[in-house]
Amino acid sequence: xxxxxxxxxxxxxxxxxxxxxxxxxxxxxxxxxxxxxxxxxxxxxxxxxxxxxxxxxxxxxxxxxxxxxxxxxxxxxxxxxxxxxxxxxxxxxxxxxxxxxxxxxxxxxxxxxxxxxxxxxxxxxxxxxxxxxxxxxxxxxxxxxxxxxxxxxxxxxxxxxxxxxxxxxxxxxxxxxxxxxxxxxxxxxxxxxxxxxxxxxxxxxxxxxxxxxxxxxxxxxxxxxxxxxxxxxxxxxxxxxxxxxxxxxxxxxxxxxxxxxxxxxxxxxxxxxxxxxxxxxxxxxxxxxxxxxxxxxxxxxxxxxxxxxxxxxxxxxxxxxxxxxxxxxxxxxxxxxxxxxxxxxxxxxxxxxxxxxxxxxxxxxxxxxxxxxxxxxxxxxxxxxxxxxxxxxxxxxxxxxxxxxxxxxxxxxxxxxxxxxxxxxxxxxxxxxxxxxxxxxxxxxxxxxxxxxxxxxxxxxxxxxxxxxxxxxxxxxxxxxxxxxxxxxxxxxxxxxxxxxxxxxxxxxxxxxxxxxxxxxxxxxxxxxxxxxxxxxxxxxxxxxxxxxxxxxxxxxxxxxxxxxxxxxxxxxxxxxxxxxxxxxxxxxxxxxxxxxxxxxxxxxxxxxxxxxxxxxxxxxxxxxxxxxxxxxxxxxxxxxxxxxxxxxxxxxxxxxxxxxxxxxxxxxxxxxxxxxxxxxxxxxxxxxxxxxxxxxxxxxxxxxxxxxxxxxxxxxxxxxxxxxx
Amino acid sequence: xxxxxxxxxxxxxxxxxxxxxxxxxxxxxxxxxxxxxxxxxxxxxxxxxxxxxxxxxxxxxxxxxxxxxxxxxxxxxxxxxxxxx
Numbered sequence: 068x069x070x071x072x073x074x075x076x077x078x079x080x081x082x083x084x085x086x087x088x089x090x091x092x093x094x095x096x097x098x099x100x101x102x103x104x105x106x107x108x109x110x111x112x113x114x115x116x117x118x119x120x121x122x123x124x125x126x127x128x129x130x131x132x133x134x135x136x137x138x139x140x141x142x143x144x145x146x147x148x149x150x151x152x153x154x155x156x157x158x159x160x161x162x163x164x165x166x167x168x169x170x171x172x173x174x175x176x177x178x179x180x181x182x183x184x185x186x187x188x189x190x191x192x193x194x195x196x197x198x199x200x201x202x203x204x205x206x207x208x209x210x211x212x213x214x215x216x217x218x219x220x221x222x223x224x225x226x227x228x229x230x231x232x233x234x235x236x237x238x239x240x241x242x243x244x245x246x247x248x249x250x251x252x253x254x255x256x257x258x259x260x261x262x263x264x265x266x267x268x269x270x271x272x273x274x275x276x277x278x279x280x281x282x283x284x285x286x287x288x289x290x291x292x293x294x295x296x297x298x299x300x301x302x303x304x305x306x307x308x309x310x311x312x313x314x315x316x317x318x319x320x321x322x323x324x325x326x327x328x329x330x331x332x333x334x335x336x337x338x339x340x341x342x343x344x345x346x347x348x349x350x351x352x353x354x355x356x357x358x359x360x361x362x363x364x365x366x367x368x369x370x371x372x373x374x375x376x377x378x379x380x381x382x383x384x385x386x387x388x389x390x391x392x393x394x395x396x397x398x399x400x401x402x403x404x405x406x407x408x409x410x411x412x413x414x415x416x417x418x419x420x421x422x423x424x425x426x427x428x429x430x431x432x433x434x435x436x437x438x439x440x441x442x443x444x445x446x447x448x449x450x451x452x453x454x455x456x457x458x459x460x461x462x463x464x465x466x467x468x469x470x471x472x473x474x475x476x477x478x479x480x481x482x483x484x485x486x487x488x489x490x491x492x493x494x495x496x497x498x499x500x501x502x503x504x505x506x507x508x509x510x511x512x513x514x515x516x517x518x519x520x521x522x523x524x525x526x527x528x529x530x531x532x533x534x535x536x537x538x539x540x541x542x543x544x545x546x547x548x549x550x551x552x553x554x555x556x557x558x559x560x561x562x563x564x565x566x567x568x569x570x571x572x573x574x575x576x577x578x579x580x581x582x583x584x585x586x587x588x589x590x591x592x593x594x595x596x597x598x599x600x601x602x603x604x605x606x607x608x609x610x611x612x613x614x615x616x617x618x619x620x621x622x623x624x625x626x627x628x629x630x631x632x633x634x635x636x637x638x639x640x641x642x643x644x645x646x647x648x649x650x651x652x653x654x655x656x657x658x659x660x661x662x663x664x665x666x667x668x669x670x671x672x673x674x675x676x677x678x679x680x681x682x683x684x685x686x687x688x689x690x691x692x693x694x695x696x697x698x699x700x701x702x703x704x705x706x707x708x709x710x711x712x713x714x715x716x717x718x719x720x721x722x723x724x725x726x727x728x729x730x731x732x733x734x735x736x737x738x739x740x741x742x743x744x745x746x747x748x749x750x751x752x753x754x755x756x757x758x759x760x761x762x763x764x765x766x767x768x769x770x771x772x773x774x775x776x777x778x779x780x781x782x783x784x785x786x787x788x789x790x791x792x793x
Numbered sequence: 794x795x796x797x798x799x800x801x802x803x804x805x806x807x808x809x810x811x812x813x814x815x816x817x818x819x820x821x822x823x824x825x826x827x828x829x830x831x832x833x834x835x836x837x838x839x840x841x842x843x844x845x846x847x848x849x850x851x852x853x854x855x856x857x858x859x860x861x862x863x864x865x866x867x868x869x870x871x872x873x874x875x876x877x878x
Contacts (some may be wrong), residue, residue: 156833156834157833159829159833161829161830191861192861192862194835194859194861195834195835195861195862198833328825328826328828328829329825331829332822332825332828332829332832335829335832335833335837336832336837336838339832339835339837362863363845363846366846366855370846370848370849371849372849375849376849459865462865463848463853463855463865464848464849464850466848466852466853466867467848467850467851467852467853468850476853577827577830577870578853578865578866578867578870579830579831579834579864579865579866579867579870580864580865580866581834581862581863581864581865582855582862582863582864582865584863
């Protein structure tokens with residue numbers, strides 16, 4: 068083992084060494100390397116430094132945990148698959164995320180089993196970070212310790228004798244600063260070598276338990292005692308053990324009086340004792356710091372009773388501004404670009420294939436691409452808040468309030484983002500580790516009024532509330548709009564509370580977390596987060612959105628038998644009678660065609676069901692098309708009432724006002740409009756959201772429950788409103 | 794069997810009772826399951842902890858552990874960490 072190289076993280080030397088290694092190795096090598104470390108130990112930064120844009124996000128089999136992998140070029144001829152495992156404090160898992168790690172490390176014959184482990188540790192907090200390291204070392208995995216954040220340690224007056232630490236730990240130790248890329252070259256050189264298992268062990272099982280451990284070890288043919296001890300602790304959840312295997316371990320546990328919780332606690336205490344002892348010769352703190360740290364000083368302002376909340380509100384305001392105002396231009400550009408593309412395709416000729424391509428696939432694709440600016444901006448904001456350490460403070464300030472409603476301090480961000488768009492909001496709920504809190508958050512987020520409801524609200528609110536100023540300053544329609552947002556928020560919070568009482572927790576909820584120090588965000592990390600989230604949205608949610616859009620297009624463009632042809636003929640003769648302009652004629656044809664299409668038939672079929680809410684078959688069609696995305700409402704209404712697709716709001720409103728019911732009275736009465744408004748507040752009319760919930764919960768249960776619950780709520784509330792106001 | 798500093802003890806004060814800025818030494822952890830998590834996060838018996846902050850509504854709180862790092866935890870969790878007299 069060329070440990071001399073290891074100790075000199077000099078980039079130049081590193082490169083020359085890499086070159087000579089390349090000459091030596093004739094065949095190309097491919098290694099599987101796992102990246103493990105405490106949360107906040109700079110693991111993600113290191114992963115980004117090693118792999119750059121060569122990253123992929125997938126799933127661990129059978130669990131709802133993201134599996135981040137990437138490829139690192141170690142030397143000219145040596146590439147390594149790097150897997151970034153979730154941050155953890157120990158090998159005894161407490162959350163679903165952490166279970167992924169032991170699942171990977173227990174099964175030595177698995178094709179996924181790493182050849183090599185890189186353990187990241189925060190040098191400024193070495194004692195606690197070494198706990199996980201010593202556990203991994205006792206599993207006898209070949210490994211290297213990436214001693215990260217050397218700069219922070221230095222600022223704290225902590226000096227680490229790296230050579231001595233390497234001696235004590237029995238593995239190569241690379242001092243580094245992953246955020247700035249310092250030490251990465253040296254690390255790659257070590258990673259390219261073939262290392263043996265660590266030469267030190269850190270924990271011995273007690274003599275009384277040794278016979279039991281040995282029996283397990285030989286029974287399962289394991290390579291060391293510590294792994295056997297883990298089998299004894301975790302046997303119940305090891306999927307690769309048969310029922311007989313489990314019964315065998317269970318019996319042994321009974322026989323030896325194996326108290327899992329007490330033994331784990333004692334092991335942790337013993338390990339800390341051992342670590343404290345070995346660090347005596349390694350770490351020297353030269354400056355007994357009595358000064359308050361800068362993080363504490365910042366916290367006194369940012370988590371202040373008054374200033375804390377005010378600053379948080381200002382940041383929210385900025386976030387809204389970004390999502391509504393700054394995203395508008397790129398969204399318009401994408402919209403126009405997609406429309407242009409559709410137009411280009413249409414100009415190629417006529418026929419169902421062209422229509423499918425332009426009105427079905429390209430329009431559906433537009434619905435996906437449109438959201439990219441909002442998603443990118445939202446995640447840029449969230450990444451910066453997360454990277455800087457501020458998000459932990461928001462969680463801290465809001466936890467008590469949110470807990471009352473079955474939510475969690477960490478639910479604040481998704482709920483707020485939900486007012487822009489539920490899709491990125493649901494994705495951002497990943498930061499919530501607790502399963503129950505996260506599911507509740509995901510479930511209620513779509514009740515927050517998102518930006519797609521704005522056009523619907525604007526068109527309809529005029530039928531309920533007159534344009535008038537009250538109390539001198541308040542525009543009555545503005546107040547009504549705010550009321551709709553409030554209605555969404557209140558229903559989200561109350562639904563969360565209801566769900567809290569219904570759901571049983573899968574795992575125990577811990578709030579306890581490390582409070583990270585404030586740091587400037589690394590733009591590379593922010594950039595990679597944006598790329599990752601946008602990719603996830605486009606490729607995973609995108610597929611479903613496009614599929615449903617195509618389906619809706621088919622329903623709206625085709626009808627039973629030759630009904631559409633007849634409808635067009637009828638519309639033409641009607642237009643000729645009334646002497647309409649070509650444009651008006653086209654609009655009339657479109658309206659008649661829609662009426663006779665499968666969508667129109669569907670509208671008539673469900674009309675009896677929505678009649679108590681005050682809706683007719685025309686509104687039903689709009690409800691159906693809105694299922695893909697609620698912003699389609701205005702467009703569909705325009706087609707049904709033959710306004711033409713490009714009409715602005717006031718034209719649409721005029722048309723709606725002119726619409727008469729069977730008694731010749733105006734159809735859109737305040738009661739009907741209010742009922743429709745309330746329906747749009749509650750109804751789950753967004754395929755993108757359902758697709759995202761499906762992706763995030765890895766199953767159809769939650770999206771279907773969400774659909775059922777919100778549709779039911781919408782129906783009942785609309786019914787109440789219409790019957791009361793009628 | 795290893796004896797447990799995790800089992801309940803007779804001491805009366807817990808981390809919950811610390812005043813802002815006050816430092817105490819951990820004696821033992823009351824709730825065994827919570828103890829595993831706390832131990833992993835460095836709350837080992839004998840470690841010095843300082844109450845460094847409270848959220849505006851009184852919960853959660855922040856604890857400075859061993860002069861090295863800060864943890865944030867709920868008051869109910871802090872109540873399981875007992876202090877030496």
